[in-house]
Amino acid sequence: MPLDAQTVRRIARLARIGVADDELVPLGHELDGIIGWVEQLGEVDVDGVPPMIGTGLAMPRLREDAVTDGNRREDVLSNAPDRVDAYFTVPKVVE
Amino acid sequence: MRGFTIATALEALDKREITASWLFDTCANAITTHDGTLNSFITPTLEQGRAHAKAADDARAQGKTGPLLGIPLGIKDLFCTTGVRTTAASRILGDFVPPYESTVTQNLLDAGAVFAGKTNLDEFAMGSGNLTSAFGPVQNPWKRTGSEAALVPGGSSGGSAAAVAGGLVLGATGTDTGGSIRQPASFCGIVGMKPTYGRCSRFGTIAFASSLDQAGPMTRDVTDSAIMLGAMAGFDPRDSTSVDRAVPDYRAALERGVRGMRVGIPKEYHAPGMSPEIEALWTQGIDWLRAEGAEIVDVSLPHTKYGLPTYYIVALAEASSNLARYDGVRFGKRVPAETLDALYEATRAAGFGAEVRRRVLLGTYVLSAGYYDAYYLRAQKVRTLIQRDFLSAFENVDVLLTPTAPSAAFATNEVPDDPVQMYLNDIFTVPASMAGVPAISVPAGLDGQGLPLGLQLIGKFFDEETLYAAARVLERSAGFTHVPALWAGAAA
Numbered sequence: 294m295p296l297d298a299q300t301v302r303r304i305a306r307l308a309r310i311g312v313a314d315d316e317l318v319p320l321g322h323e324l325d326g327i328i329g330w331v332e333q334l335g336e337v338d339v340d341g342v343p344p345m346i347g348t349g350l351a352m353p354r355l356r357e358d359a360v361t362d363g364n365r366r367e368d369v370l371s372n373a374p375d376r377v378d379a380y381f382t383v384p385k386v387v388e
Numbered sequence: 389m390r391g392f393t394i395a396t397a398l399e400a401l402d403k404r405e406i407t408a409s410w411l412f413d414t415c416a417n418a419i420t421t422h423d424g425t426l427n428s429f430i431t432p433t434l435e436q437g438r439a440h441a442k443a444a445d446d447a448r449a450q451g452k453t454g455p456l457l458g459i460p461l462g463i464k465d466l467f468c469t470t471g472v473r474t475t476a477a478s479r480i481l482g483d484f485v486p487p488y489e490s491t492v493t494q495n496l497l498d499a500g501a502v503f504a505g506k507t508n509l510d511e512f513a514m515g516s517g518n519l520t521s522a523f524g525p526v527q528n529p530w531k532r533t534g535s536e537a538a539l540v541p542g543g544s545s546g547g548s549a550a551a552v553a554g555g556l557v558l559g560a561t562g563t564d565t566g567g568s569i570r571q572p573a574s575f576c577g578i579v580g581m582k583p584t585y586g587r588c589s590r591f592g593t594i595a596f597a598s599s600l601d602q603a604g605p606m607t608r609d610v611t612d613s614a615i616m617l618g619a620m621a622g623f624d625p626r627d628s629t630s631v632d633r634a635v636p637d638y639r640a641a642l643e644r645g646v647r648g649m650r651v652g653i654p655k656e657y658h659a660p661g662m663s664p665e666i667e668a669l670w671t672q673g674i675d676w677l678r679a680e681g682a683e684i685v686d687v688s689l690p691h692t693k694y695g696l697p698t699y700y701i702v703a704l705a706e707a708s709s710n711l712a713r714y715d716g717v718r719f720g721k722r723v724p725a726e727t728l729d730a731l732y733e734a735t736r737a738a739g740f741g742a743e744v745r746r747r748v749l750l751g752t753y754v755l756s757a758g759y760y761d762a763y764y765l766r767a768q769k770v771r772t773l774i775q776r777d778f779l780s781a782f783e784n785v786d787v788l789l790t791p792t793a794p795s796a797a798f799a800t801n802e803v804p805d806d807p808v809q810m811y812l813n814d815i816f817t818v819p820a821s822m823a824g825v826p827a828i829s830v831p832a833g834l835d836g837q838g839l840p841l842g843l844q845l846i847g848k849f850f851d852e853e854t855l856y857a858a859a860r861v862l863e864r865s866a867g868f869t870h871v872p873a874l875w876a877g878a879a880a
Contacts, residue, residue, distance in 0.1 A: 310749065327750060345771040384727055
């Protein structure tokens, strides 16, 4: 299925990346080329094959339920592009 | 600083023949002289480095030791370094200054290493030519015989590779998601090791594809690689995928030799259209190992051709998720807008370069409703088959030998317009990444145009020692003493 302008717009919206209207069609062609290439995976027989999630080398582990870090408010806020006192700021989201 | 390797510098430091301050100043001079052209550093930290070198000298004077005490290194600008700007070569991180240190760089600092600065890379480690950096491309210190054309250093760890090859530092950290240590190592004539997934902590390393990303050393030779990996590796409780397993003395494995070692030659790596020079080098590598007593065994990795497409689905899906954090709210660059969604969209449109945008969009697509099963889930299943290929091959052999990359370094104006053609650079490196097994690239010869080519050894899980033993034999047999154009005519 070709990636038309509407599909590209939908994906860009999901990814929260602004894409200008005149970029939708060329971007669709680019993405289409890559999608067409990865579609060769359709020919592989994967019946009964479990998905590989990570390499399975590390064992899940528990740690002691203890505080190991904290009280680093200034560190956490130190790179905020805009802050007010101890808060990150965003445009108003609730009327 | 082409005169010293890490090993020979450590020896000279131990014998008080040189000081760490002198060593650092020599590197700093090389950076000042050559990096205007190479652009291998985004943020040099020469002042801080000088102070650390002085501290290393003081420590030595007090009788202290350390596996890398006083050794100048470059750090790929994907590792968070306390108080030093960390960019991932992206505009979106702005002037991000991490308030914490990555585990790998902390381990290196604990070993006594001195950082000369943060090296250039493809934006968010996404690329094979170091052409997507927001801080400009890196130049390979090598040039074709009789040509002045600037060549790419490979990617994504292109700045690290160029800095080491150019003698600006003695070693550098890289990260490898699908070949980002090994391919630039091959292009720049140095050694690049991607250890087993879980060997080096990912804590504090800016994530691209979490199930694949792995840090490793980029060095002038195999001995230095073993020394540096020993200092980087180790269990880290702050990384849930870190494996709790003792770090062996890699250096002790270097001279084991390959007598009786079973070396697999995967037939599927004879890619159609592969350059005859690379075929010839591969054959040469086989002969070298055989001459030293290795047994050569033909093996099959039947799902090799699906490695790259599988990689591009899995890695991009993970990337789209990992890069969701760059939203202009908590750190990095912000483009103001009226609503929160508009702020996200404007920030990410301005902050991401074209390749990162392309990959995040594709990753979002393959994870989106209606496509998840067809693309992402299927790719994860094919990944299982790729891993099984390796596991079954390793029932019969100790190590695999292949070329590292399908070509030598290319010029900027030879870069294909088609992204898929560019992705093919990683055709020989991606499968080991998918399986999580370790792999190393060793410079093995020059092509007809005088450019370095690497051979790749792929090993069993956590068997970096066997890789080093075999790599050392290749290195000794190849006798690779060529120097890049940057140093032609200068005393090596």
